[in-house]
Amino acid sequence: MIDDYREAAPLEIHDLTVAYQKKPVLYGIDLEVPKGSLVGIVGPNGAGKSTLIKTIMGLVPIGSGWIKIFGKSFKKAITRVGYVPQRESVDWDFPVNVLDVVLMGRYGRLGLLKKPSKDDKDIAMACLEKVKMSPYANRQIANLSGGQQQRVFLARALAQESDLYFMDEPFAGVDAATETAIIEILQELKNRGKTLLVVHHDLPTAKQYFDRLLLLNMRLVAFGPTEEIFTMENLQKTYGGRLTILSDVAVERNLGVKVD
Amino acid sequence: MFFQSNLHAAKIGELTETSVFEQALRFLSLKDPAVRIAVLGSIFLGINCGLLGSFIVVRKLALVGDALSHAVLPGVALGFMWNMTKDPIAIFVGATIAGLIGVTAVNLIKDTTKIKEDSVLGMVLAGFYGVGIVLLTMIQNLPFGNKSGLDKFLFGQAAALSVSDIQLIGSITLLCLIIVYFFYKEFLVISFDFSFAQSTGIPAKAFHYLLMLLLTFSVVVALQAVGVVLVSALLITPAATAYLLTDRMHRMLFLAALFGMLSGLTGAFLSFLGNDLPTGPFMVVAASSLFIAAFLFGPRYGLIPKFLKRKNQSYQIEVENTLKAIYQVLEKNNFKEEGVLFDKLAEHRNESIVDTENQINKILKMGCATLNENENSDSNYFKQKLISLTPTGWTRACEIVRNHRLWELYLTNEAQYAADHVHEDAEIIEHVLGDDTVRKLEKMLNFPTRDPHGKLIPGLKYLEDNGTHNSKSAVTQI
Structure with missing residues (x-):
């Protein structure tokens, strides 16, 4: 642990630009996230919040710039990264039970051809226990409430035993009890030195939940400790009308027409 | 072609x-x-x-x-x-x-x-x-x-x-x-x-x-x-x-x-x-x-198992409602009588004698009640027959009444419902409350004995200990 300080930052992004079918979504992002921070990614709809984390995880191709995870490329650091996608991104009628889903968190570590062992099952059960879902282990996933589904996704990410987590709107459409339970787990992970980046859409709770904020609207508006960043000026920059020019220019460049 | x-x-x-x-x-x-x-x-x-x-x-x-x-x-x-x-x-x-x-x-x-x-x-x-x-x-x-x-x-x-x-x-x-x-x-x-x-x-x-x-x-x-x-x-x-x-x-x-x-x-x-x-x-x-x-x-x-299950459920609910009605008529007379007369039951449920007879036949078939001649009446007319609950019938009647009243109490105490708004909700919930939930409710409500309307709640613990007693001693002991 002595040479811990020498380890590269969990996440470093330099001059990142991302475009969906030639339409730019993210411009010139520069970012260095220190170890053990719990970061809330905040910004209006279409600001590129999900795109940012998807790009970091290699799910969306990079336009230009580079991304390093613990000083390495994403592919090389892949087992150190955990992911919680949006709950709506999967079909909850899929024929698996809760434990099956959590076990998927172990697949990345297992590698090809290996089947999950007893140990993997024990780890998965322990993760379910953490999110208080162990009585539901053998339940078909369709019979879960929204909050329970989100807990299962969180348990799956815990089973990945990663050092850097990306979570896409884990608080969307969950009950108050689940929200509290999730934030407790996030805090605990942070205290254990994990780094977490969480897409969040609710400003008042953002201030309360995260120790760092990343304000995003196609470009990085501000990043830093919450108390410094959470200012009226920054929020206006993020949510206000000034940045619409940026997207207009983007459309103009793409279509060759002027937008009024 | x-x-x-x-x-x-x-x-x-x-x-x-x-x-x-x-x-x-x-x-x-x-x-x-x-x-x-x-x-x-x-x-x-x-x-x-x-x-x-x-x-x-x-x-x-x-x-x-x-x-x-x-x-x-x-x-x-x-x-x-x-x-x-x-x-x-x-x-x-x-x-x-x-x-x-x-x-x-x-x-x-x-x-x-x-x-x-x-x-x-x-x-x-x-x-x-x-x-x-x-x-x-x-x-x-x-x-x-x-x-x-x-x-x-x-x-x-x-x-x-x-x-x-x-x-x-x-x-x-x-x-x-x-x-x-x-x-x-x-x-x-x-x-x-x-x-x-x-x-x-x-x-x-x-x-x-x-x-x-x-x-x-x-x-x-x-x-x-x-x-x-x-x-x-x-x-x-x-x-x-x-x-x-x-x-x-x-x-x-x-x-x-x-x-x-x-x-x-x-x-x-x-x-x-x-x-x-x-x-x-x-x-x-x-x-x-x-x-x-x-x-x-x-x-x-499958469509048919679903249909049968629903039908079975509604049959169950009818039976439970009949048992509950018998309990309520007995309760009106402070459990002084051994059984309930057909016409009294029909009057209580606000339905025709024929409908009541149909319902009673169901609980007779299930062994929840017996039909006796009324000693006080010389008429053999079925209206005057006395329906008495068997121990099984009695236990189930108590359970359903207890579920109903516990739920009413829960809604008024914990969910802040007005006492006159809770009955209809309880009418549905009473048939689906599991034993575990009942225990939880009893604990949460501190083992209550009275519902929001002041009526007795037959307790779960009591039912386990004395499920086989006859109706009179059952309630006097609560």
């Missing part, structure tokens, strides 16, 4: 004079090598289509399967043209290439234009199919080449399979089984959550293409036995049937393979009985029958 006339001509020529019974015997005895080949082929195809079809169904790719199966047809024709005979390998290669071109065309058009997937699939499906028919018609009109059996690719003919066909089908089936067995977890995770799979480093795209390749292989080898038109049904229907019967992927794979096999066998058998009628339609009829059976009788999601 050309094909149809040709099909008929071929069938009439093949007609032999045998009885249905003899044909069935010939099939079932498996003595005929041609029958053995057809049976083996159908079993392999069923397994294949069931396995891959399961992934297609859960990934909502059914239309892709359909488009793929039509897109292979031009490849069949080109494979035949290779050396103007029905060479299984040439046809397999040609069809696979055509299928892959079809799928690529779908993706290309979908990704580069604003036309949505359903339109693209419809277009590519029909386009490739049309080209295939044109090519096959041209071949049929050529003056040379051995064209027999080429017409079977449209509707399928298991009996037309050759030994080399079977070898090809067998190897593809084995390949699918091995790959699905060894990469089950990868196929499972890419099917459930593609981007999560990618994020964990599993080569999700490669596995997607592998699945598509296996699917193409399976469609191509199934063509001769099932036919281009219906092969997608053999992919989808057995898998959809299995999906109705289970909630776990590995069981679904097993069931789908089993149903595919059964459909294949039944199709081959029926087509054989009818003197080599096209096999594909019969396989699909068999598969659809299995689906209908699962749809109607499937234990979990």
Whole structure:
């Protein structure tokens, strides 16, 4: 642990630009996230919040710039990264039970051809226990409430035993009890030195939940400790009308027409 | 049009004079090598289509399967043209290439234009199919080449399979089984959550293409036995049937393979009985029958079990309501009487004597009550008969009243409902509260004895200790 300080930052992004079918979504992002921070990614709809984390995880191709995870490329650091996608991104009628889903968190570590062992099952059960879902282990996933589904996704990410987590709107459409339970787990992970980046859409709770904020609207508006960043000026920059020019220019460049 | 006339001509020529019974015997005895080949082929195809079809169904790719199966047809024709005979390998290669071109065309058009997937699939499906028919018609009109059996690719003919066909089908089936067995977890995770799979480093795209390749292989080898038109049904229907019967992927794979096999066998058998009628339609009829059976009788999601369960539930509720009414009438008289008179009960429930009699008959049948002569009345008229609860009936009546009152109390105390608003909710909840919930409620409410209206709540603990006592002592002890 002595040479811990020498380890590269969990996440470093330099001059990142991302475009969906030639339409730019993210411009010139520069970012260095220190170890053990719990970061809330905040910004209006279409600001590129999900795109940012998807790009970091290699799910969306990079336009230009580079991304390093613990000083390495994403592919090389892949087992150190955990992911919680949006709950709506999967079909909850899929024929698996809760434990099956959590076990998927172990697949990345297992590698090809290996089947999950007893140990993997024990780890998965322990993760379910953490999110208080162990009585539901053998339940078909369709019979879960929204909050329970989100807990299962969180348990799956815990089973990945990663050092850097990306979570896409884990608080969307969950009950108050689940929200509290999730934030407790996030805090605990942070205290254990994990780094977490969480897409969040609710400003008042953002201030309360995260120790760092990343304000995003196609470009990085501000990043830093919450108390410094959470200012009226920054929020206006993020949510206000000034940045619409940026997207207009983007459309103009793409279509060759002027937008009024 | 050309094909149809040709099909008929071929069938009439093949007609032999045998009885249905003899044909069935010939099939079932498996003595005929041609029958053995057809049976083996159908079993392999069923397994294949069931396995891959399961992934297609859960990934909502059914239309892709359909488009793929039509897109292979031009490849069949080109494979035949290779050396103007029905060479299984040439046809397999040609069809696979055509299928892959079809799928690529779908993706290309979908990704580069604003036309949505359903339109693209419809277009590519029909386009490739049309080209295939044109090519096959041209071949049929050529003056040379051995064209027999080429017409079977449209509707399928298991009996037309050759030994080399079977070898090809067998190897593809084995390949699918091995790959699905060894990469089950990868196929499972890419099917459930593609981007999560990618994020964990599993080569999700490669596995997607592998699945598509296996699917193409399976469609191509199934063509001769099932036919281009219906092969997608053999992919989808057995898998959809299995999906109705289970909630776990590995069981679904097993069931789908089993149903595919059964459909294949039944199709081959029926087509054989009818003197080599096209096999594909019969396989699909068999598969659809299995689906209908699962749809109607499937234990979990079947229509009929659901209906019976609901009916049973409403019967249960009626019985419980009758028991509760008897309890309430007894309670009105401070439990001084041994039983309740028919007309008193009818009056309490605000219904006719006949209705009450119907309800009472139900609880009599269940052993919850007995009917006694009323000592105080000399009339034998049934209105004057006395209904007394048996110990079982008494316990159940107490339970239901307790559930009702506990719930009312819970709503008023914990959920801040007004006391006059809680009754209707409790009327429903009382029938579904489990023992665990009741215990939790009692604990939470600190083992209450009175409901919000001031009436006694028969306690759970009491019921366990004294369930067999008669009605009078039961309540006096609470």
